[in-house]
Amino acid sequence: MPFKAILFDKDGTLFGFTDTWAYFCDRMFDALAGDNELLKDQLAHVCGFDRKNKKFETGSLIVNASADEVNEAWWKLLPGRSLQEIVDLNHEIYDHLPAVPTCDLVKVLSELRQLDFKLGVATNDYEAGAVAQLQEASAMTLFDFVCGSDSGFGRKPEAGMVHGFCERFDINPAQVIFVGDSTHDMDCARNADVGLSVAVLTGPATEAQLTGHADIVLPSIESLPDYLAKAGFLKGQDAWNLKY
Ligand SMILES: [Mg+2]
DSSP, X not given: OOOOEEEEXXXXXXXXXXXHHHHHHXXXXXXXXXXXXXXXXXXXXXXXXXXXXXXXXXXXXXXXXXXXXXXXXXXXXXXXXXXXHHXXXXXXXXXXXXXXXXXXXXXXXXXXXXXTOEEEEEOSSOHHHHHHHHHHTTOGGGOSEEEOTTSSSOOTTSSHHHHHHHHXXXXXXXXXXXXXXXXXXHHHHHHHTOSEEEEESSSSOOHHHHBTTBSEEESXXXXXXXXXXXXXXXXXXXXXXXXX
């Protein structure tokens, strides 16, 4: 069965992770804790963010979990505030986040489209925010499918988003290439039984952390068209013909 579609994670894969999300955390903590530095440190600790060095720790909720899980973790440290208040604040700050692409998205995604792949985004973030960031990067029209943790397919590492993507285009998971920057993404790829899982190093996870979880580790999505061509995974190529 040939590969017909590529499903991308968003943060750390299409967009740089640290710039965007360190800014997000700092704005949330300002709004939730004012000038209470101790509370800010507690809020940072519970989501795995090192405020001083602007780094996300291994296993950070910001890296791996959904927006709902992060909001709940903060809410537990904020007696007197409602969860809805935190969710609303999250949305408000999220709407003004700087989106920094990991490469020339239009160039790379156009190249993949020319190779006849359907392209999708599966993020644990909210769908509307993902759409807004993609629009800002002039990349929204290059995708055939965008879903978030509030789109009704569940959240990664469950397999629902991959299955939703497959149903939309009437393809099998074995025909899907899943690209992401975290072990959560790679677990999702495995849970969904995709044909090829690709980890990229543009997120907080290191090569050592990702090796063994992915079929292949690449420096960034920029390397993907070349890798697929060299591996013979493009339509009509030898490896493609041999394999299928
Ligand atoms: Mg990611």
